[in-house]
Amino acid sequence: MNKQTTGFYEHFERKDGSRTTTYCPGCGHGIIQKLIAEAIADMGLQDRTVFVSPVGCAAFCYYYFDCGNVAAPHGRASAVATGLSRSLSDKVIIAYQGDGDLGAIGFNNAFQAANRGEGFACFFINNSLYAMTGGQMAPTTMAGQRTTTTPYGRDVTRDGYPLHVCEVLAQLEAPTYIERVSVADTKRIMQAKKAVRKAIEIQRDGKGFAFIEVLSPCPTNWRMDPLKSAEFVTNEMEKTFPLGCFHDRTNDAMKRTPRRATTNLADLLGKGAGAEPIPDHTFRERRMKFSGFGGQGVISLGMVVAEAGGRSGRYVSWFPSYGPEQRGGAASCSVVISGTEIGSPAVDAPDVLVAMNRPSLERFTPTVRRGGSVLYDSSIPLEFVPPPGVHMVPFPAGKIASDNGVSKAANTAFLGALSALELLGLPEEDVVAALTDSFAAKPKLIGKNIKVFEAAKEAAHSLALSFKEDVTEKEGAARP
Ligand SMILES: Cc1ncc(C[n+]2csc(CCOP(=O)(O)OP(=O)(O)O)c2C)c(N)n1
Ligand code: SF4
Structure with a gap:
């Protein structure tokens, strides 16, 4: 029992029922x-x-x-x-x-x-x-x-x-x-x-x-x-x-400007709307994973999605995971877009998976939540049985990118598809603004990527009707 300072609890009640400290005499x-x-x-x-x-x-x-x-x-x-x-x-x-x-x-x-x-x-x-x-x-x-x-x-x-x-x-x-x-x-x-x-x-x-x-x-x-x-x-x-x-240095130490954690990616990047997120309990949290080879742009794709979320006043997190190789190795990133503060940026059971190569399709599809969706490049053969209740969407992202003259922009094509299929829950203008911003250092690429984005949207629209119906049905089954 401690009676001398209120800085301690009055009784040290430990889980095992003992009431003393754990320290030896003289410690x-x-x-x-x-x-x-x-x-x-x-x-x-x-x-x-x-x-x-x-x-x-x-x-x-x-x-x-x-x-x-x-x-x-x-x-x-x-x-x-x-x-x-x-x-x-x-x-x-x-x-x-x-x-x-x-x-x-x-x-x-x-x-x-x-x-x-x-x-x-x-x-x-x-x-x-x-x-x-x-x-x-x-x-x-x-x-x-x-x-x-x-x-x-x-x-x-x-x-x-x-x-x-x-x-x-x-x-x-x-x-x-x-x-x-x-x-x-x-x-x-x-x-x-x-x-x-x-x-x-x-x-x-x-x-x-x-x-x-x-x-x-x-x-x-x-x-x-x-x-x-x-x-x-x-x-x-x-x-x-x-x-x-x-x-x-106490006497010289200036009172430091309080440091705040950056909750908004737009703040972190020093661009974009920079607005504070607005709590919105009606917004369904989206937990997403973007995966592929290093160099395919999956990390930047996740970043653009997160920034679009920040622009829309949502809470966002972006959590990259790199393989040891800069190019060719596995890369993925997890993005959460939420109407309330995000507990963990780790996405173990995504609602949406974008898989840009075969290893990541095979590795991450089994983790997708029931009722979730997997967008993958239609050039990848699907040689396994996906988990029940997961919507598999083959999408010709690579082809759309090369048909529009930027073969490296398959990630932008996926962005167009995600937006058209309404999987992000974000207004399209925020997605486009975030995409445009991401090319601030390479303005020549903006027009080309917008073209890919639009072409992908068009291609995705033809999928959208049956896709939405299917998702509704599966979500209905998954969510009580
Ligand atoms: C990652 C990890 N490695 C090792 C341990 C095992 N471990 C528990 S206490 C401890 C030593 C602590 O020594 P010190 O920090 O000097 O504290 P002291 O016990 O002397 O007060 C170690 C190695 C652990 N708990 N977690
Ligand atoms: S005396 Fe040593 S062993 Fe005992 S509580 Fe203190 S530090 Fe730990």
Whole structure:
């Protein structure tokens, strides 16, 4: 039970019924977390704070802190905090990571976030090993230090040198504040308390990235009692990791312009209507996949569809997936057009699949939702049995493109078909505007592509009547 700060829940009620923290006696995690909890409560920031919990001994922070919480996968707390701080710019975002978590698997996430000066406070708990998994060597394990994976001591010629994360980040221009502290004794805890508050104040004031490394005892894996562990931090760890402030640009840090996540592709591309999406619960969400060989233009086709959605005031997402080869390998992208905010840009069961080559036709058709449609180039033989309730539409996209003098514009022909068959749920003028915009850098191609688009529409119109009837019937069967 906690009575001293409202930054923590009053009771730590864990799922398994226990009511204490998971920390061993003498562990530094509990001390540093208490400093953070007190700071957010004392500063009145609790309702504005989102804490990003790591993997490792501190994985259960969400049972302790009485504020918003997101549990990040191993090493990803800085990446998750980046997303949160960009989309919730009025919130105080705190990432909390161990030295295995941040120093190894997640180092690049933290390093790049620091280099961009993201708006969150990152607490980096250095206990010199991977504690939760049984005391293996971490990037911060000191030269000669014994761990379960360095039983004879860390040999720097084999295992490399301990990573000085503060010193590395201090080379960057963007961070506002970087300090290394310790929780080994009262004097040091008082200094740590100041640093914690400062890092959180920087968030409150929107002044950018703050990084606090905390030297923290792990009596259990060090096989020492709590007192000896605290002495070890001061007498041994501080030799390798000297305490101090590495960087303090708080006074020069301009209040940063809040960063917003780009929800509209038109904003992202810096062109088009740039309008905010308008919530519309009556609009049926369309989840689409465009697939083919790299170089066939499937990625750009998806981009044009997404931009057309943005122009129409819909919520859109565009999610590409590239094969290793620039040309010839598999490429696909997923596009979602929705009347409300999109939960996930991943499309596992598309309503509409455009398959521009045989491998993607064979691979993705079985994933199409019952009642969905597959548009594929009619030159591809259909040599498998499609799933029941899926509408297969062979379409001569390649032929239409070459007949109109731009053999590479089969993707534009598919766009014409999608528009004519009303599979996008978007006004045609927005589709045409997005198509036109996509050739801003190659204006000579605009006219040719519009010609292909029109020819494809005409060809699709001849399919449309029977197609629509069929879809209605299948949708009727699929949707209760
Ligand atoms: C992707 C992934 N790899 C490995 C693990 C296993 N794992 C769980 S905790 C942990 C080490 C955490 O060490 P550290 O970040 O130093 O935190 P501590 O336990 O010392 O507080 C590892 C490797 C995992 N959960 N996920
Ligand atoms: S194993 Fe170490 S880091 Fe983990 S809770 Fe125990 S003392 Fe703390």
